Each structure stands twice: as C-alpha cells, then as structure tokens.
Amino acid sequence: xxxxxSSLDQRLAADEARRAAQHEDLKSEVERDVxxxxxxxxxxxxxxxxxxEDVAGRMRSRAVAEVDDTDxxxxxxxVLARVAQVxxxxxxxxxxxxxxxxxxxxxxxxxxxxxxxxxxxxxxxxYAPFKGxxxxxxxxxxxxxxxxxxxxxxxxxxxxxxxxGLLRVIGHRRTTI
Numbered sequence: 001x002x003x004x005x006s007s008l009d010q011r012l013a014a015d016e017a018r019r020a021a022q023h024e025d026l027k028s029e030v031e032r033d034v035x036x037x038x039x040x041x042x043x044x045x046x047x048x049x050x051x052x053e054d055v056a057g058r059m060r061s062r063a064v065a066e067v068d069d070t071d072x073x074x075x076x077x078x079v080l081a082r083v084a085q086v087x088x089x090x091x092x093x094x095x096x097x098x099x100x101x102x103x104x105x106x107x108x109x110x111x112x113x114x115x116x117x118x119x120x121x122x123x124x125x126x127y128a129p130f131k132g133x134x135x136x137x138x139x140x141x142x143x144x145x146x147x148x149x150x151x152x153x154x155x156x157x158x159x160x161x162x163x164x165g166l167l168r169v170i171g172h173r174r175t176t177i
Contacts, residue, residue, distance in 0.1 A: 009088070012081040015172070019077055023070040030063040080171035084164055091160040095153060097123050102149045108142040127152055 038056045101123045109116045130152040137145045 009081075009085065012077075012084060012168075012171075016074070016077050016081060019070075019074050023067070023074055026070055027063075027067050030066060034059045034063055077171050080167050084167050087160070087163055087167070091156060094126055094156055098126060098149055098153050098156075101127070102146055102153075105136075105144050105146045105149070106139075108144065126156070130155070 034056065037059060038052060097119065101119050104116055104119060111117070111120070127149060130148040132148070133151055134147045136147055139145055
C-alpha cells in the first residue's frame with residue numbers, strides 16, 4: 001500500500017504545484033488585462049480622469065477578488081494534502097501492526113510473551129470486528145493462518161482508499177478561469 005500512498009502524495013503535490021502555477025499565471029494575466037484595458041479606454045476616450053480611475057478601480061477589485069478566491073483554494077488544497085498524509089500514516093501503522101500480529105500467529109509465537117501480549121492488546125480493537133467471520137486454518141501442525149486478520153487488513157485497505165478518494169473529491173473542486 002506504500003506505493004499507493006507515495007503515488008497519492010505525488011499526485012497531491014503535483015496538483016498543488018499546478019494550482020500554484022495557475023494562480024501565478026492568473027495574477028499576471030489579470031494584471032496585464034487591467035493595464036491593457038485601462039490604457040485602451042484611456043486612448044479612445046476623451047481624457048476623463050475620473051472615469052478612467054473608476055474603470056481601473058472596478059477592474060482592480062475584480063482582479064483582487066479572483067486572486068483571493070485562488071489563494072483560498074490553494075490553501076484548502078494544502079490542508080487536505082496534510083489530512084491525507086495523516087490518514088496514510090494512521091492506516092500504514094494499522095497495516096503494520098496487523099501484519100505483525102499475523103506473522104506472530106503464523107509462527108505460533110507464545111501468547112505469554114510480553115511482545116505478543118503488547119501487539120495483541122494494541123491490535124485487538126482493530127481485529128475484534130472481524131473475529132469469527134471465517135475460520136483460521138492450521139498449516140504444518142502448529143502454524144495458524146488467521147484468515148480474519150487478512151480480511152481485516154483488506155477491509156481497512158478498502159476504507160483507506162475510500163477516505164483518500166473522498167479527500168481528493170473535496171480538494172479537486174472545478175473552477176473556471
């Protein structure tokens with residue numbers, strides 16, 4: 001799942017870079033347009049300083065509002081990227097702990113050992129909803145394949161992808177420029 005997490009982080013970073021570039025392009029374009037239109041109107045109209053200043057003020061206000069909207073969108077994308085990183089960390093930790101528990105069960109680790117007790121205690125809230133869904137299988141006498149742990153990890157993977165997808169939908173709001 002780490003390649004998916006890294007891929008998502010890269011996509012979020014690319015999205016953020018693209019939005020920042022669009023923001024800068026928009027600011028430059030708006031500035032050029034404002035200056036160009038003010039000059040064009042000033043050249044073709046009789047010299048009426050108050051009118052030119054009024055037009056320039058309205059255009060400046062619109063440009064500032066558009067830049068403000070873009071700034072807010074970029075800020076929101078940064079927050080959502082940070083939330084996605086936290087979600088990836090939490091799920092990665094859960095996958096790791098459940099995998100350790102699976103390997104300990106497969107290796108028939110002594111349940112009285114401190115480390116085994118620690119891992120079982122930490123993972124029990126994650127594993128409890130999946131106990132008894134399917135039976136575990138014994139392999140080569142002592143080794144147990146705890147199938148419900150595999151079901152738990154698969155279920156958490158689906159939940160993980162769904163949460164990241166939701167964050168992506170929230171962060172990828174379409175705008176027209």
